[in-house]
Amino acid sequence: MKTQLFALFVAFLLAVSPFAASAQSDEIHEILNTHEAIIAKSSRKTVEPAIAALRDSGAPEAQRVLETWQGKELWQVKDSKLFVTARKDDSGNYDIFDVITKEPLGNVEKGAIDQIKPNSGVRGLLGAALVQFQLMDADIEKRREALVAIGRDANASHLPALRGAIEGETDPALKVEKIRLERLLSTQYETDTAQRIEAIKSFKGDLGVDIRGALNPILSTKRVAVLGEADGNIAKQLIVGDDLSPEEAYALLEAEGLAPAVPTKDEIRIALSENIAEGRVGGVPVAQLSTDAAREKAYAELADQGLVPPLVTVAQQRATIASHNYYDIYDESDPAITTAANDTLHGIEVNVGISQAVDLTLDGLSLASIYFLAAIGLAITFGVMGVINMAHGEFIMMGAYTGYVVQQIIPDYTLSLIVALPAAFLVTFAAGVAMERLVIRWLYNRPLETLLATFGISVALQQLAKNIFGTQARPLTSPSWLDGALTINDVISISYIRIAIFVLALIFLMLFLFIMKKTRLGLEVRAVTQNPRMASSMGINPDRINMLTFGLGSGIAGIAGVAIGLFAKVTSELGSDYIVQSFMTVVVGGVGNIWGTLAGAVLIGGFQKSVEWLNPSNTLAAQTYMIIFIIIFIQFRPKGIIALKGRAAGD
Structure with a gap:
């Protein structure tokens, strides 16, 4: 049935x-x-x-x-x-x-x-009418495309079509987008005051650039000068001397036709030259018109004769300025709408300020993680062994070039990155061990000679890299899953590469702590750091520990080079861009202390990003201020944020 x-x-x-x-x-x-x-x-x-x-x-x-x-x-x-x-x-x-x-x-x-x-x-009118049908199309992609088209070039005719398409929308996410766009258009084109104010208030705290772009025209003003009280929606009464200069005030009066124009010096000269008669201008001999005062006197005579416009004296200008009032008047005539727009923008500005602080903090942490990766190897060699290794930056450079070579062999960027990290460690570990066995071991407790020797090695390694790879930058391409950025809102975002480096820095922090606290090597390193003679008497070979420690520090620098090469250009000068910051990180944090290195990286990275935020057009200034800050800091804290404890520190 x-x-x-x-x-x-x-x-x-x-x-x-x-x-x-x-x-x-x-x-x-x-x-x-x-x-x-x-x-x-x-x-x-x-x-x-x-x-x-x-x-x-x-x-x-x-x-x-x-x-x-x-x-x-x-x-x-x-x-x-x-x-x-x-x-x-x-x-x-x-x-x-x-x-x-x-x-x-x-x-x-x-x-x-x-x-x-x-x-x-x-x-254009036909296109606006078709929007209603496109917004209700059975194909969700066409509906989404219609929303994008409206957002790109909105007008008042889109508002009723958009409202009619909200109720029947079946996709929740797209419905939210339609509602938001409808409110955005309502702030601009709604004729009912109450509905428009409601739409404006609904965006309080919204960080979207589009809403700020919609509210700013509502608060646009024009500057007027009047004899009494101004008509219209007054944004602010202006005070001459505070809000505008006397020259600006008089120019406004001229533009409004409320004051005669003041002739310029060039106009005075032209008027005088056009009114020369028998070697005189206005009774003044031409030969005497060499000063501004003389030219103004002659011009005043011509004005008395009605030959030129009158000359307005400074006293007359001031009197005219004082007799008028000056205002900024909103283009929007309804005070309720401008009040709502001001309140909403104030709430947005508060949220923008908070978001900018969060974004600046993330930038600082991101830079700190880079400095930490670059400095952690130096913290081992410089802090544990007391060796000033000026070639540390070149180990970073070697790690980056190792990553480049691996990518030439393995075209898959994800697999090549997985291979490049241990490969860079092994290459730079071997280079560090070779350097320690051939050069450093003969120069212990001779810091000046060590500095000069490692500086020479640094120059030699740079030249070797130029001979092998050339002077042009080589690409170290990140995998596709590291492309783009994590965007929280229109203000806060951080690239996936920076996030990966931050995670890598945390991994190495935990790995280093594990080695130093839970392994025999770490125990022996700590013993040699605190008292080499006592460690030697207990059966520990300081010579072997120094070799492994230097190799470990160099290997970590190589891994840092791979990470840095993912976003920086890989050249023979790559390491020199980070060697100064690495030393500053170690010195400020506290020589020989991993937590001090971490604290130093956070302090320097945060300070540099703060200076760059205050003066974004001059990155050199950030470097200069950072060095000045560190010099002052060391005067008050010569052993760094976290000083090394033990006999080697002289405690």
Whole structure:
């Protein structure tokens, strides 16, 4: 029984659907006939009623007619005034078709039909009307594209279409976007004051750039000068001397026609030269017109004779300025709307300030993680062994070039990065061990010679890198999953590469702590650090520990080079860009202390980013101020933030 009822229901729908479609078609034809004259004319000034009638009908056929009209494919038969579409045949005549059903209506000569050619203004109105249909399209991508198009070039005509498309939206995320865009357009185009204020207030705290772009025009002002009280929505009464200079005040009076123009020095000279008579100007000999005072006197004489505009003295200007009042007047006439916009913008500015502080903190931590990675190896060699290794930056450079070479062998960027990290460690570890065995071991407790020797090695390694890889920067490409940035809002964002480096720094911090606290090597390193002689008497080989420690510090520098190379250019000078910051990080944090190195990196990274935020156009200033700050800091804290404890520290 149920099956039979369902079959009857389907048969009923199939039977009535042609009638329904025919009814909608007749409705569209009736609209076209009613507005035939203004459609044929297609003038922006008169065509809106026809477009609105088609749009508000809501019929799919209306969408097709509007698209046909917008695409200049709408024609009209001259005799019957019927709107059709047309296609030229081989004989030069035209086959015509029903504008809605596309059924053929015959063949006519070219002179029997006229093409409807809407201008750009009419096409804009048609496009706005079509938005309503696009916003309710069955394809979600077309609805999303319509929202993007409205957001890019919104106008008042989009508002009713957008409101009509919200209720039937089935996708929750897209519905939220529609609601937000509707409120945004309401702040700009809503004619009802209460609804407009409600829309403005709904954005309080919103960090979107688009809402700030919508609210700022509401608060735009014009500057006026009046004799008494100003009319309109007053933003601020201006005080001469505080809010505007006397020169600006008088220029405003001139622009408003409230004061005579003050002739410039060039205008005075031209006027004098045009009024020379018998070697005199206004009774003053030309030879005496060598000073401004003399020229002004002669000009005043000409003004008394009515030959030139009057000269306005400074005293007269001041008197005129004092007799007027000056205001900034909102372009928006309704005080309630400007008050709501001001309150909303104030709330936005508070949130922007908080977000900027968070963003600055993230930038500081990001830079600190880079400095920490670069300095952690130096903290081991310099802090534990007391070796001033000026070639530490070149180990960073070697690590970056190792990553580049691995990428040439393994084209998969993710796999190459996984291989490059241990490879860079092994290469720089071996280089560090070789350097310690061949050079450093002979120079212990001789800091000046060590500094000079490692500086020479630094120069040699840079030149070797130039000979092998050339002077041009080499690409160290990050995997695709590290592209882009984590965006929290329109203010806070941080690149995925910086996040990865931050995580890598944390991993190395934990790894270093594990080695130093939980392994025999760490125990022996700490023993040698605190008292080498006592450690030697306990069976520890300081010479071996120094070699492994130097190699470990160099290996970590190589890994830091791979990380830094993902966002910095890989050249032979890469290491020199970080060696100074690495030493400063170790010294400020406290020599030989991993927690001190971490604290120093956070302090220096945060300070540098703060200075760059205050003076973003001059990054060199940030470096200069940072060095000055460190010099002052060391005067008060010579052992760093966290001083080393033990016999080696002299405690």
